Amino acid sequence: MRPERRTVRDLRRGNRAVLLRALYFAGPTSRHELTALTGLSAATVSNVTGDLLADDIIVEAGLVDSDGGRPRVLLRVNPTYGFAIGVDVGETHVRVELFDLDMNELAKSEFALRPGAHEVDVVVRHILTGIEAVVADSGVPPSKVLGIGVGVPGIVERGPEAMIHAQTFGWDSVPLGTLLRAGTPFPLHVDNGAKTMGQAEMWFGAGRGSRHAVIALIGSGVGASIIADGTTYRGANSSAGEWGHTKIAIGGRGCRCGGRGCLEAYIGAEAVLERAGIDFNTSTEQAAFADLVASGSPVIDETVEYLGAGLANLINLFNPERIVVGGWAGLLLGQHLLTTIKQKAAENCLTQPFSTASIVLGRLGPDAVALGAATLVVDEFLLSTTSASVSREPAVS
Amino acid sequence: MRPERRTVRDLRRGNRAVLLRALYFAGPTSRHELTALTGLSAATVSNVTGDLLADDIIVEAGLVDSDGGRPRVLLRVNPTYGFAIGVDVGETHVRVELFDLDMNELAKSEFALRPGAHEVDVVVRHILTGIEAVVADSGVPPSKVLGIGVGVPGIVERGPEAMIHAQTFGWDSVPLGTLLRAGTPFPLHVDNGAKTMGQAEMWFGAGRGSRHAVIALIGSGVGASIIADGTTYRGANSSAGEWGHTKIAIGGRGCRCGGRGCLEAYIGAEAVLERAGIDFNTSTEQAAFADLVASGSPVIDETVEYLGAGLANLINLFNPERIVVGGWAGLLLGQHLLTTIKQKAAENCLTQPFSTASIVLGRLGPDAVALGAATLVVDEFLLSTTSASVSREPAVS
DNA sequence: GTGACTTTTTTCAAGATATAGACTATGTAT
DNA sequence: ATACATAGTCTATATCTTGAAAAAAGTCAC
Incomplete structure (x- = not known):
């Protein structure tokens, strides 16, 4: 079925990749620690790091004093290798x-x-x-x-x-x-x-440390990035995660995609502003939305209700350990109303998967x-x- | 990070598993064909099959005549090994x-x-x-x-x-x-x-041959099994695929889970019968539902509308190449109304992912x-x- | 029948790998 | 200085996969 490893040489390639990845995400690390992180033997770590050092892909990064013993040499990925x-x-x-x-x-x-x-x-x-x-x-x-x-x-x-x-x-x-x-x-x-953007949050932002997560992105439009077992889930043709156009109301509000009742038509910033009857153009959209959120308008209450339900659907379907709310509009909503959002999500979600999922705000801002x-x-x-x-x-x- | 393969012995274990799996799903196969199926060399196939034969895990299954050459020996998994x-x-x-x-x-x-x-x-x-x-x-x-x-x-x-x-x-x-x-x-x-049940459909039923699929199960209640890259997707705590209690209508009909607006409250057989005002008990439920479907009731029209939207949501989120509709109620609906279901799904789905997804009925019946x-x-x-x-x-x- | 040819399968030697355990390197403590 | 502790390297060994050669097991023409 799937190719996987075959020859003994692929083994090395795989172990090299495992070690390099561990080093990349763990930061400066000694060979000794790497044995624990990778599960490889000390001898192999020594071999592989030797190769990587010779290739200039990793470099030494100082010593760590020990209390009675040879000091550890720290290794790290060479930031200017490429x-x-x-x-x-x-x-x-x-x-x-x-x-x-x-x-x-x-x-x-x-x-x-x-x-x-x-x-x-x-x-x-x-x-x-x-x-x-x-x-x-x-x-x-x-x-x-x-x-x-x-x-x-x-x-x-x-x-x-x-x-x-x-x-x-x-x-x-x-x-x-x-x-x-x-x-x-x-x-x-x-x-x-x-x-x-989801991968950025996973590597350096609010998703760090989780293997199953959903990054919900709310801006003018609405999207999501699904992380299954540590990698971005793409589905058969790479379109997985089209959360914005899932239906949350049969025959509901019209959406700019041409459909009706899409989630985006209820929580996308453009749709929210329209619903509130606020005139705006692209350059004033974010400011107008910020004002609206701060105003405590009933439109925002409704938006939060739909957002909570939308997040609950993601939790029910994907059972993530973490939901990251991002995108400029999502961050604005979250900064003011995260508690309410969580509460609405809880009301619309099965208790078991909800209890094991944490809902947090993105950390990287909207420009990641x-x-x-x-x-x-x-x-x-x-x-x-x-x-x-x-x-x-x-x-x- | 993840352990993966390490030593040279794991290599053999992995190749053994790859070969055995190929043999299991391809049925009687010669060693020669196995080289193509697994990507392994002829020598390795010979080695590994030798081991498996010695362990009685696989057995020979006759010869295939050739036109001028050594005949191929067919191999298969020993059905009574375990x-x-x-x-x-x-x-x-x-x-x-x-x-x-x-x-x-x-x-x-x-x-x-x-x-x-x-x-x-x-x-x-x-x-x-x-x-x-x-x-x-x-x-x-x-x-x-x-x-x-x-x-x-x-x-x-x-x-x-x-x-x-x-x-x-x-x-x-x-x-x-x-x-x-x-x-x-x-x-x-x-x-x-x-x-x-989803895995049964994937191995022996309507899911065969696809790597990304969703098995939608509609009975009294509603569930789904998500197949991502050939394996059942479970999420962080094994609860992924809880499709029945995703919200399809904010503040909508009450559901037996205690929530409101769940998909199950619209397309689960129990809820459909209630909505149609039909009295039933567990033993008469399936017959009553079958009658209702055949009657062309407007409640069924509405059910199909919601089912289509629910399937569309799955397609948008998971981008499967195939959707299998199963469960006793799903099969009844599908036998009569598959064309309409597909049409409603198309109306509620983004065109690109819909066009690459086929919607088919389960083949194994409700008792798999x-x-x-x-x-x-x-x-x-x-x-x-x-x-x-x-x-x-x-x-x- | 027999020799030539074809195709499948096995055998064999070569090259590569990870590991355990011995060994070396480099500190601190006394 | 000496003993001790910890980190890292080296060596011998057991496996592994593979390509090439060899063997096996047929067909076919004559």
Whole structure:
């Protein structure tokens, strides 16, 4: 069925990946501790770390004094072994950022988009220009760029084409992968923005330490990223997690997707503002929503009711240990009303799964899409580093 | 992080499992074909099959003539190497069945439960009596019983206690694993009945061949089994897939779980009959429901509307390649109204994920819970057969 | 029948791996 | 200085998978 490990050489590759990943997430660690973290024997840890040191993928990071014994040598991933570029394609902007492996931002390039106008060629040009700009600005040699991660709205098909379907964004079957690959030599990973943001929260934010989680993202629209057993769940065609258009009311309010009764039509910021009868445009949306939340309007009460039910549905279906509420609107709601949200979720959820799930706010703010996109590159790096050159095989989406 | 493979010996164990699983699901297969199916080299296939033959886990199954060449020897899993017992704990009965590895039913034992009365000690006694009965009836030596799988209503916590929480069944925190282990020496696996039935449909029914699927079960109550990448998704505490109590209408109809607006309150057979104002008791429920479906009542139209929306929510969230509609009420609805159900699902679903999901009816009928429970045992068997004795390590739930 | 040919399966030597346990390195304590 | 403690490395060993060669078990033409 699934290939898994076969030869004795895959064994090494796997153990190398396990060790590198442990080192990446645990930070500076001695060889001795690594035996416990990885389950490998001391001899193997010594061997594998030897390889990784020779490849300059990890470096020594000082000593730890001991009370009577040889001091431990700390090891860590070499933050400048390679660099990852993250791209955030949003409603109002294209943002390109370059990070080292510690996820320090070394350069940034941003382009505004006219609201409602996301011509494909314009976005592609911005992305490519941005990539060149951040590489130039940071002074990172192109050979050390491990790859590019791109977070976009809508559904992203897996595969080298990275076909994108985004109704509300006005993109229908756009082969973004093909378009970008024509303009840049770097390995490319394209994914839905909610999923990249979810991975950012899992790695560096409120999701840390959990293996089963859902990151709920509430902005103008509504999405979710589902983490099953530590990895982003994608389903058969990578569209899993389309929470915003699940039905919460049969024949209910109309949604911008064309359907009726979608959750997004009740808790998406755009829909909430419309329901409250507030005029706004894209540039004033966040401020208007913030005012509305602070005002204690009954529309917000209703929004919280629906949000609680929507979260309860996620808990019933996915049984996560943690729900992270993020997105700019989600953070605004949560900062004021988290207790009420939890209460409404409890009322609409089975007691057993609710009792084992904690609901928390996102920690990374609403702009972590690019960071998350860059983690796609790092994830691939941690999974398969051969000792050969940096960019060895053409990455696929 | 996760342990995975380590030593060179685990490699063999893994390849052995891969090969055995391929053989189990592909049926009689030659060594040559197995190289393609498993990706292993001919030499390794020869080695591993040699081991398995020596252990009597697989057997030769005839020759295939060739046109000019050595004929292929077919291999298959030895159906009488071991036997699995499946138990179905339902609303109205406890059913115990014993299967060989080909899932031929060799013996069966059934006990009626008084509707609404599921005292724990009575159920436990029935299960244990049933186990002894099927072993005796089949003449299978106890040493060849690989284990027992039990499918029960409600949420089953993982772990040796197999703690069960089933509100509608009247069981609150029942340590069924502990209770059963006190009365039987066989390795035990306890799981939710919807999940065991889902696995049965995946292995032998309408789910075959798909890796991402949802089995929707509609009977008196409503449940689902989610198959993610070929295995049952359980979430953090094994309660994932509680579809029946997701909210489809805020502040809607009351549900027997105590909540309001649950999907089950709209499409569960019990709720549908109540809504139609039909009197029934447990023994007449299925007939009454069948009559109602055939009558073309507007209540059924409404039920189909909600069912379509519920399925659409599953497709949006999980992006399966296949949805299997099962359970006795689901099968009745589907036989008459599958086209309408699909149409309602399409109306309530994003087009992209809907277009890649097929909605089909279950093939195993409503009584496959015990079969599915027995597959839990076989699954474990395929995963880890040491060459030692049959029951080597205490299984855990 | 027999030799040539074909296809499947097994055998064998080679290369690679993880591990246990012996051993070395590098400290502190007295 | 010496004893002790802890971290890390080295060595011998038992496995493993694999490619290539060899063997096995047929068919086919004559």
